[in-house]
Amino acid sequence: MSDPAKKPLRLGIAGLGTVGIGTVQMIQRHSAMIAARAGRPVVITAVSARDRGKNRDADLSGFAWENDPVDLAKREDVDVFVEVMGGHDGPAKAATEAALAAGKDVVTANKALLAHHGHALALAAEAAGRVIRFEAAVAGGIPVIKALTEGLAGNQIRRVMGVMNGTCNYILTRMQSAGLPYDVVFEEARQLGYLEADPNLDVGGIDAGHKLSLLAAIAFGTQVSFDAVELEGIGAISIDDIRHAADMGFRIKLLGVAQMTGRGLEQRMTPCLVPADHPLGQLQGGTNMVVVEGDAVGQIVLRGAGAGAGPTASAVMGDVIDIARGFRLPVFGQPAASLATPVAAQSAAPAPWYMRMVLVDKPGALAKIATCLGEAGVSIDRMRQYGHQDDHAPVLIVTHKATRQDIAHAMGLFAGTGVVVGDPVAIRIEEV
Amino acid sequence: MSDPAKKPLRLGIAGLGTVGIGTVQMIQRHSAMIAARAGRPVVITAVSARDRGKNRDADLSGFAWENDPVDLAKREDVDVFVEVMGGHDGPAKAATEAALAAGKDVVTANKALLAHHGHALALAAEAAGRVIRFEAAVAGGIPVIKALTEGLAGNQIRRVMGVMNGTCNYILTRMQSAGLPYDVVFEEARQLGYLEADPNLDVGGIDAGHKLSLLAAIAFGTQVSFDAVELEGIGAISIDDIRHAADMGFRIKLLGVAQMTGRGLEQRMTPCLVPADHPLGQLQGGTNMVVVEGDAVGQIVLRGAGAGAGPTASAVMGDVIDIARGFRLPVFGQPAASLATPVAAQSAAPAPWYMRMVLVDKPGALAKIATCLGEAGVSIDRMRQYGHQDDHAPVLIVTHKATRQDIAHAMGLFAGTGVVVGDPVAIRIEEV
Numbered sequence A, B: 001m002s003d004p005a006k007k008p009l010r011l012g013i014a015g016l017g018t019v020g021i022g023t024v025q026m027i028q029r030h031s032a033m034i035a036a037r038a039g040r041p042v043v044i045t046a047v048s049a050r051d052r053g054k055n056r057d058a059d060l061s062g063f064a065w066e067n068d069p070v071d072l073a074k075r076e077d078v079d080v081f082v083e084v085m086g087g088h089d090g091p092a093k094a095a096t097e098a099a100l101a102a103g104k105d106v107v108t109a110n111k112a113l114l115a116h117h118g119h120a121l122a123l124a125a126e127a128a129g130r131v132i133r134f135e136a137a138v139a140g141g142i143p144v145i146k147a148l149t150e151g152l153a154g155n156q157i158r159r160v161m162g163v164m165n166g167t168c169n170y171i172l173t174r175m176q177s178a179g180l181p182y183d184v185v186f187e188e189a190r191q192l193g194y195l196e197a198d199p200n201l202d203v204g205g206i207d208a209g210h211k212l213s214l215l216a217a218i219a220f221g222t223q224v225s226f227d228a229v230e231l232e233g234i235g236a237i238s239i240d241d242i243r244h245a246a247d248m249g250f251r252i253k254l255l256g257v258a259q260m261t262g263r264g265l266e267q268r269m270t271p272c273l274v275p276a277d278h279p280l281g282q283l284q285g286g287t288n289m290v291v292v293e294g295d296a297v298g299q300i301v302l303r304g305a306g307a308g309a310g311p312t313a314s315a316v317m318g319d320v321i322d323i324a325r326g327f328r329l330p331v332f333g334q335p336a337a338s339l340a341t342p343v344a345a346q347s348a349a350p351a352p353w354y355m356r357m358v359l360v361d362k363p364g365a366l367a368k369i370a371t372c373l374g375e376a377g378v379s380i381d382r383m384r385q386y387g388h389q390d391d392h393a394p395v396l397i398v399t400h401k402a403t404r405q406d407i408a409h410a411m412g413l414f415a416g417t418g419v420v421v422g423d424p425v426a427i428r429i430e431e432v
Helices: A018-029 A031-038 A069-074 A091-101 A111-127 A144-151 A166-178 A182-191 A206-220 A239-247 A309-325 A365-375 A404-415 B018-029 B031-038 B069-074 B091-101 B111-127 B144-151 B166-178 B182-191 B206-220 B239-247 B309-325 B365-375 B404-415
Strands: A009-014 A042-048 A064-066 A080-083 A105-108 A157-163 A250-261 A264-275 A287-294 A298-305 A353-360 A380-385 A392-399 A420-429 B009-014 B042-048 B064-066 B080-083 B105-108 B157-163 B250-261 B264-275 B287-294 B298-305 B353-360 B380-385 B392-399 B420-428
Touching (some): A009 A069, A009 A091, A009 A309, A031 A309, A042 A309, A069 A091, A080 A091, A080 A309, A105 A111, A105 A309, A144 A157, A144 A287, A144 A298, A157 A206, A166 A182, A166 A239, A166 A250, A166 A287, A239 A420, A298 A309, A353 A365, A353 A404, A365 A392, A365 A404, B009 B018, B009 B069, B009 B091, B009 B309, B018 B031, B042 B069, B042 B309, B064 B069, B069 B080, B069 B091, B080 B309, B105 B111, B111 B206, B144 B157, B144 B206, B144 B287, B157 B206, B166 B250, B166 B287, B206 B264, B239 B392, B264 B420, B353 B365, B365 B380, B365 B392, B365 B404
Parallel strands (some): A009 A042, A009 A080, A080 A105, B009 B080, B042 B064, B080 B105
Antiparallel strands (some): A287 A298, A298 B298, A380 A392, B250 B264, B287 B298, B353 B392, B380 B392
16 A cells, blocks of 8 residues: 555646646645655646646646647546636536546546536546546535545435535625625625626526535435526525524525435525524535535534635545545446436425515504415414514514425415515525 | 446444444445445444343344454454454454454444554554554544545644544533533433443543544554543533633633644643634534644534444444445555654643632732733733622633643742632633
8 A cells, every 4th residue: 555666646737727726736835745645646747728828826847738628638648637627518528528538537626517517427437447536526625525425425315405605605694794785795795706707606506506416416326417406596685684584593595405305306505594503504704514414424514615726726636645545436426327317306395484574564464464374384483573664564484394385375375465565585494 | 346246345243232233234224325335235244242142223143143253353254344342452452453464454433442552553454455444433423534534635734623522512511501510410421321431531531532642643644642642631620610711702622632733743632712603612512523724725624423323333334335445545544654653742832721710809919910920921811800709709811822831830829829719720722
């Protein structure tokens, strides 16, 4: 296991942005330590990026340069193709396919690529006898892919949950702490450079949904199925709901949940209420958290930085060192051919719901709402009515477990009562 | 990677207590799932325990029986010796040595064995070309050995911290929530069966110290050095200190800390104050938490059940599946021969301290205390004096960073002032 004569593992790094340069720096800083742990030296032989002339925060003079990542992927002096370019089609996909075809292992940070093409790439990798590792694609520096695929592999997984987009969590916790509305905090986040070029990737839940689909594939032994993820962003979350939820002991999070139910595989990335005293509720700012529930292990919580040069490079290097050590396993933890085609659950499991509405100040208004809920089969756990404002009375309701359909049914009935002002709000409460 | 013709991996399980039976049940319940993930079947061929006649919660009829675990370890039909007996000498050690000598891999939950004999066993394992895996020995179901040895292997580790004895955390959090003194809650814990036969293993910090010494070896590339762990139990923690600490925004935890300093390797398992709003401060009841700080990844927090049949069996099975998959690495993450002999730091890094004392109600009493602190080179960050009771005034002080020696010096000076009633208390505040 410690043969000093072992050949160096040679990396070709495609993409020299934050993560690529972070990886170069880590290898340069810790080459002796990495060699001791990996059992052999890890070296970079070649790199590629769009702009060779750009000033970068690392000495690249010892590495060969390729303008085209596909050429990098095919180089004879590369054992592992490290893809940290991003993009779910185009060069990243072409270069990854080229690397596998040329007999290279692949380490990638590209959640979008795997969410869209993960199954085909896994089949290609396994046909070629190669591995694709993607710790850096999910929750940054948190070693959650490893925990789920390896450490917890003896468990039947019951549920995987996660707050996996730091920008959304920053926005929601900042709204609460500063008492600012969504639009203002969104603009702050943009100024701070926290948002993707297409902000909908963040606040629309798409980026976090990509990550959830990868965790679900491993957890439940199913083919990646990003298209089946129910996506709802945070754009409609109001400061009122954040405050009222807090009053009732909850926090609002963009929460990913994947679970296998009798009705099929449920994958959701939507705003949810979680208890303020659970680690998910306590999570502040841009930090990420993944919660894994196994039948034997119970609930495991993993927390750490979800983005940034250091954390993401840490995840890349964990995968690289695994490959250097000779660890080899199927891309999603079991052979791709054995992964089931998931049946998407057509409706989410029943849950308690938080509802907020404003009622006109008339006798019997509340009774009408209660009647609608009863007709829809939704029973009330807690209700709170606030002091009247301008003849309008804000009302909060926490229901017992109900389906989304029943809640939608009740909200449809509300409209006919003539006592509801504006649009009522309903947000799922995830029981953790 | 998915050859259906691959031979089963054959386990011999020594010890049929909670963990052993939990492991048997897990394999029986999930044999198909485990085979899919491991790439080959995992089967139990033989077991051993002290009392064959005992009624156990699993069907053992398909397994060969050995009365002596050493005989089990040597069986030709065993590939992996699973040691879940416990005890740092005697049969567990003899059987583990026999297993390695007979060419078997070893999976163990035995922190005491590895804390005392880890380096010798690692040398023996590597000389025999075998692995010893011990995820179950540290923090139950939390895959922290894997995270540290593999997932975070690209990082220079700055510090490892952990609350790793659930019984101690139960006692401390129950004292706070119920307002009960240590002795009463200790007795409750005993009634609930939370304490080891020798309770000092729990409340004296020994069990948690064993775990810390294993994490330190991996984190810093040093030989296991349990004897160098500074150990202090929770028996002297009073409800007063828990309350006063809470008033000032802290919680008291039995906290393990390992870090490599300019003065050598520091390993402590002692009561510490931590901020109430850090995940360590928020940790309630018997749950465990490990915090790993790496130079690239930042702070990673792992939380989960630290004991019990399911969580511990989950950790055992993670190791078994790794072996079935062909993952092989040195016991402490790099070759045992390359592990440095640690120089133990003779003193802990400076830290802020919490001090509590009761002063007689005389003019100038507080000034005398302040003078003593000044003479000892300890400066005051915050001070709080409570209302007088019976001519005695409780005083709380939070110091700026100071060494334990300086704090001890100041406390020695207090004695000469004639204004301190009873013994003053000083507890380190760990900055997290």
